[in-house]
Each structure stands twice: as structure tokens, then as C-alpha cells.
Amino acid sequence: xxxxxxxxxxRGHATHIAARGLMDDAAVLGDLVLTHDMIVESVHYxxxxxxxxxxxxxxAVNLSDLAAKGAVxxxxxLGYPLANAGWDAAFADGLAxxxxxxxxxxxxxxxxxxPAGAARMIGLTAIGRSSHAPDRRGARAGDDLxxxxxxxxxxxxxxxxxxxxxxxxxxxxxxxxxxxPRPLLAEGRALAPLAHAMADVSDGLLxxxxxxxxxxxxxxxxxxxxxxxSAALTAYAGDDRAARIAAATAGDDYALILAAAxxxxxRIAAIGATRIGxxxxxxxxxxxxxxxxxxxxxxxxxxxxxx
Amino acid sequence: xxxxxxxxxxRGHATHIAARGLMDDAAVLGDLVLTHDMIVESVHYxxxxxxxxxxxxxxAVNLSDLAAKGAVxxxxxLGYPLANAGWDAAFADGLAxxxxxxxxxxxxxxxxxxPAGAARMIGLTAIGRSSHAPDRRGARAGDDLxxxxxxxxxxxxxxxxxxxxxxxxxxxxxxxxxxxPRPLLAEGRALAPLAHAMADVSDGLLxxxxxxxxxxxxxxxxxxxxxxxSAALTAYAGDDRAARIAAATAGDDYALILAAAxxxxxRIAAIGATRIGxxxxxxxxxxxxxxxxxxxxxxxxxxxxxx
Numbered sequence: 001x002x003x004x005x006x007x008x009x010x011r012g013h014a015t016h017i018a019a020r021g022l023m024d025d026a027a028v029l030g031d032l033v034l035t036h037d038m039i040v041e042s043v044h045y046x047x048x049x050x051x052x053x054x055x056x057x058x059x060a061v062n063l064s065d066l067a068a069k070g071a072v073x074x075x076x077x078l079g080y081p082l083a084n085a086g087w088d089a090a091f092a093d094g095l096a097x098x099x100x101x102x103x104x105x106x107x108x109x110x111x112x113x114x115p116a117g118a119a120r121m122i123g124l125t126a127i128g129r130s131s132h133a134p135d136r137r138g139a140r141a142g143d144d145l146x147x148x149x150x151x152x153x154x155x156x157x158x159x160x161x162x163x164x165x166x167x168x169x170x171x172x173x174x175x176x177x178x179x180x181p182r183p184l185l186a187e188g189r190a191l192a193p194l195a196h197a198m199a200d201v202s203d204g205l206l207x208x209x210x211x212x213x214x215x216x217x218x219x220x221x222x223x224x225x226x227x228x229x230s231a232a233l234t235a236y237a238g239d240d241r242a243a244r245i246a247a248a249t250a251g252d253d254y255a256l257i258l259a260a261a262x263x264x265x266x267r268i269a270a271i272g273a274t275r276i277g278x279x280x281x282x283x284x285x286x287x288x289x290x291x292x293x294x295x296x297x298x299x300x301x302x303x304x305x306x307x
Numbered sequence: 308x309x310x311x312x313x314x315x316x317x318r319g320h321a322t323h324i325a326a327r328g329l330m331d332d333a334a335v336l337g338d339l340v341l342t343h344d345m346i347v348e349s350v351h352y353x354x355x356x357x358x359x360x361x362x363x364x365x366x367a368v369n370l371s372d373l374a375a376k377g378a379v380x381x382x383x384x385l386g387y388p389l390a391n392a393g394w395d396a397a398f399a400d401g402l403a404x405x406x407x408x409x410x411x412x413x414x415x416x417x418x419x420x421x422p423a424g425a426a427r428m429i430g431l432t433a434i435g436r437s438s439h440a441p442d443r444r445g446a447r448a449g450d451d452l453x454x455x456x457x458x459x460x461x462x463x464x465x466x467x468x469x470x471x472x473x474x475x476x477x478x479x480x481x482x483x484x485x486x487x488p489r490p491l492l493a494e495g496r497a498l499a500p501l502a503h504a505m506a507d508v509s510d511g512l513l514x515x516x517x518x519x520x521x522x523x524x525x526x527x528x529x530x531x532x533x534x535x536x537s538a539a540l541t542a543y544a545g546d547d548r549a550a551r552i553a554a555a556t557a558g559d560d561y562a563l564i565l566a567a568a569x570x571x572x573x574r575i576a577a578i579g580a581t582r583i584g585x586x587x588x589x590x591x592x593x594x595x596x597x598x599x600x601x602x603x604x605x606x607x608x609x610x611x612x613x614x
Binding site: 001096106107 | 412
């Protein structure tokens with residue numbers, strides 16, 4: 001059963017306006033923004049990743065959902081399975097460090113005893129407030145697609161961690177992008193009042209851009225050549241079309257993408273975003289660069305599925 | 308590491324007033340009440356429990372935390388690991404039924420792919436509003452301890468389910484108490500304005516009463532003979548002291564206990580609660596009945612622990 005099929009069975013009970021048809025990263029209840037993301041061993045992190053990094057990532061991915069709604073975090077609730085005293089203590093200390101770094105209080109949650117040998121699965125709920133919470137469904141035909149933040153670095157960092165070969169020149173920054181993502185809270189707050197739609201790039205640039213288009217009933221064209229690449233990523237992975245497609249379909253970046261009116265281009269560029277595409281009437285995702293159209297890769301990003 | 312030891316490491320980052328020192332069932336942010344509870348296969352439910360009952364229970368245990376704060380539920384977020392299409396579909400349908408029963412909308416959440424073979428672990432966050440959210444720490448010396456709801460029925464239901472012997476006379480109600488607990492939302496709302504402290508009995512009457520006393524810096528004396536027992540429970544388990552201690556230390560009841568001034572006794576009794584004890588200066592839990600003091604059992608209730 002895919003995520004979509006599961007959600008479909010519950011959609012009839014998500015008719016409250018705050019649920020936004022379950023098509024958004026977060027629920028918006030008045031000025032309140034609520035999100036819940038889980039992190040699963042061997043799915044979202046490697047079993048040998050340091051526990052403090054796992055704690056950081058769990059907090060960061062949830063704060064990234066708040067960033068996509070332009071929200072100021074108010075606090076978090078933790079759902080934690082106790083499993084191994086050493087790992088649990090290192091996780092708690094890492095979470096404490098991350099909470100201090102982002103200035104977010106722990107408000108509550110639940111700890112349970114995990115069955116021995118089970119893969120670890122940790123949940124976090126983040127609560128924030130936003131006076132302008134852009135909807136994923138709000139893009140308009142003619143809007144530009146903008147990106148702020150790095151794309152592909154976390155995917156490269158994951159490959160480095162999996163290969164067990166950190167220490168190569170430039171790999172530290174890529175590993176950090178994978179293990180300690182930075183939610184773009186300030187950027188999200190600055191962009192939210194200008195965004196017709198906004199989302200974070202958790203599953204991959206192409207799949208998340210396509211989701212905004214689908215939710216808004218539009219087509220979106222992405223200029224692969226316009227997607228910025230850091231020197232470290234180019235040094236690690238090259239800069240040909242295959243490398244650019246790999247970056248645009250890797251997950252875990254926690255960049256932000258948004259749809260905005262062309263009239264606001266100057267203000268959005270001043271915040272540091274890059275224009276990478278455009279929304280139009282129609283449906284579907286298309287890809288191009290200055291040499292012309294690019295066939296879509298078979299896989300646009302990460303989709304949760306289990307049969 | 309115990310739940311308390313884990314929480315202790317994070318307490319320095321839970322200084323926000325809403326966190327209530329992590330000693331409460333829920334966080335209280337202005338009039339907003341937030342709770343997150345998880346349900347774990349083989350810990351909170353049996354692997355062969357029907358998926359729809361597991362969904363019901365997950366929702367009910369979270370709504371019970373809202374009930375203990377006198378809150379009206381506003382919605383829930385689900386954290387769900389996709390694992391098996393048939394089970395997942397039955398769970399989704401059961402959750403839809405439970406949401407409809409309690410009139411609570413699904414606002415959002417997260418689905419992930421679960422590692423094959425892992426024990427299932429499902430999280431839910433519930434949000435509500437309350438104009439009077441009693442704190443677990445607010446009991447005063449001289450307050451009465453009150454109980455509303457059944458004690459020991461879910462424990463008996465669990466024993467029946469484990470023995471695989473449903474169908475005995477009277478066992479249906481006990482099984483239902485275990486599989487489909489009823490959060491006391493209306494009762495919680497009626498009692499909250501009168502309660503100095505209130506909590507739900509999720510881990511056992513004695514341990515949860517002791518937690519209110521500890522959080523309030525008081526002693527509490529419980530009259531075991533005053534704890535009501537249904538005819539079904541007495542028929543199944545008898546009514547001697549051992550049976551009464553077993554009921555008072557079994558978990559999963561989702562009754563409510565509260566501390567209130569003796570002056571409010573008539574109003575509280577009119578809501579349907581039973582007086583079962585008293586708070587006093589000092590510390591610790593003591594147990595008695597009309598025949599005199601009763602030695603404390605070694606185990607007061609359920610504590611999550613993993614070493």
C-alpha cells in the first residue's frame with residue numbers, strides 16, 4: 001500500500017479546513033501550524049549514524065515543515081521508544097543540544113519501551129505560529145517557481161556515509177548536509193508573505209515541485225540548468241546532466257520551493273532565492289535546460305511504500 | 308534506562324511553562340492542550356488484536372489525555388508506519404470509524420515505510436482547547452482524591468484476550484474495556500473547573516495517584532475498599548484484597564482521578580465520581596481499607612523501561 005492509498009482511505013475524515021486535504025506539510029488551525037514527522041532507522045538514517053545527529057535531524061525535518069509555512073516554532077512533543085541506555089542517553093543529549101541551538105522548548109510527549117531488536121522509529125510534533133501560512137495548493141498559472149537552499153548535498157552526504165568514506169576533500173560539508181540539515185526558518189518567514197504556495201524539499205526537488213503543481217491543478221516546468229550547485233557538490237558528483245538529475249531527485253535537502261507572482265521577483269531574489277521554473281495551465285511536470293527538453297527520470301524522488 | 312531517567316536528561320530544555328516540567332499528560336499553551344501518545348505492538352496491544360481496535364485505542368488514549376485537561380478535541384495528527392496492506396487498510400478504516408464516533412477531524416501527520424519485520428509503533432498527536440486545564444501538580448493538603456470511570460476492567464480484558472478465552476459470561480464488556488476504551492471527555496470537561504489536579508489512569512490507579520502526590524509535593528492515602536468494582540469484574544476476578552490490588556495496579560483503564568477541595572464534594576459526586584482517598588502534607592502513597600493499613604504492593608502500575 002502506498003502513502004497515497006493509505007491517506008485516500010482517511011481523506012473523508014480530513015475535511016476540516018485545517019487539514020488542507022492532507023496535501024500539505026502541516027496543518028494550519030488559525031495562526032497555529034502543526035506538523036508531525038517520524039524518522040525511521042534504515043529508512044531516514046543509517047543504523048550507525050551518531051544518535052545526536054539523528055536527534056538533530058528529527059528536530060530539523062519538523063522545523064523545516066514549519067519553515068515552509070513561514071512559522072515561528074513554539075515547541076515540540078517527542079514520541080520516543082526506549083531501547084538501549086547508551087543510545088538513548090546520547091540521543092537525549094543531542095536533542096537537548098539541537099533544541100538549544102534552535103531556541104525551541106520541549107513541551108511534552110511520550111516514551112515507551114520498544115520491543116527488543118525492533119528498528120527504531122521516533123516521532124516529533126512541532127507547533128508554531130504564522131500570520132501567513134502559504135498553502136501547497138495556492139500556485140497560480142504564470143507564477144515563477146523559486147528555490148532557496150541547497151539541492152543534492154544531502155544525497156551526496158548519504159552516499160558518502162554509506163560508502164563509509166568520509167574524509168575526502170570537501171566531504172565534510174556534504175555529510176553535514178545529510179546528518180545535520182538546517183531548516184530555513186528565517187528564509188521561510190521572509191518568503192511566506194510573498195508565496196502563493198510553498199513547501200520544503202524533503203523527498204526531492206522534482207517530486208516536491210510536481211506535488212505543488214498537482215495540488216494547485218497546474219503544470220510546472222523546471223529548468224534543470226538553473227538549479228544552483230555548490231562547488232563541493234560539483235567536485236564530488238560532477239556537473240553533467242546525470243549529476244543534475246541525481247541532485248534534483250535526491251531527498252533530505254530541506255530547501256524551500258515556492259510559487260510567486262513575477263511582479264515579486266526582485267523582492268524574492270533579494271531574500272536569496274533562485275528562479276528555477278514556472279507554473280502554467282495544464283498538468284504534469286516537465287524538465288528542460290538551455291539545450292532543450294529533458295526526458296523525465298523514472299523516479300522523481302522518494303515515495304514511502306510497503307506492500 | 309527508565310522513562311524518568313530519559314526525561315531527566317531533557318528536563319533542562321522543558322522549562323517553558325507549557326511543558327509543566329514534563330510531569331503532566333499534556334502540554335498547555337494558553338488555551339491549547341497538546342498531547343502525543345504512542346501505541347506499540349506487544350506492549351500496548353497484542354499482535355493479534357484487530358487493527359480497527361488498535362486504531363480506536365490509539366485515538367482513545369490520546370483523547371483521554373485531553374479529557375484529563377477538560378479539553379474539547381480539535382483534531383489529531385497521525386504518525387503511521389506502512390507495513391502490510393491488509394492490516395494498514397483495516398487500521399485506516401478503523402481510525403476513520405473512531406474519528407467519526409468522537410467527532411474529531413484528522414488534520415495531518417506522516418506515513419513512513421516500516422522496516423520489514425519490525426514491531427509496529429504508531430503515534431498520534433491530539434490537540435484540544437480548554438479554558439480550565441488542571442495541572443498534575445496542583446493538589447493541596449486536605450484535598451479529596453476522586454475517581455470517575457472503571458478500574459481493573461481493561462486489565463481483566465487483557466487477561467481474557469491473552470488467554471484466548473473470550474466468550475465466558477460477562478467477558479465481552481471486559482474485553483471491550485481493554486480493546487475499545489472510552490475517553491471520559493464530557494466528564495473531564497465537567498470536572499476540570501472543580502479540580503485542583505487531574506490525570507487519567509493510564510498506567511494504574513496507584514501509580515497515577517502517587518504521581519499526582521509527588522508532582523504536588525504531598526502524600527496521598529487511598530482507601531482500596533472505596534474503589535468501585537463492576538459486577539462483571541467481581542464475577543471474573545473476585546472481590547478479595549488481592550483482586551482489588553490487581554485492579555488498582557492494572558493499566559489501560561482511562562478513568563480520571565482528581566484532587567478537589569472537600570467543599571466541592573457534593574458537586575463532584577453529582578457528576579458521578581467516587582471519593583477514594585485524601586491528600587495530606589508529607590510524601591508517598593499509603594493504602595488502607597476499613598480493616599486498617601494495607602502493605603503496598605511491589606509494583607504500583609506500569610512503568611516503561613528498557614535496559
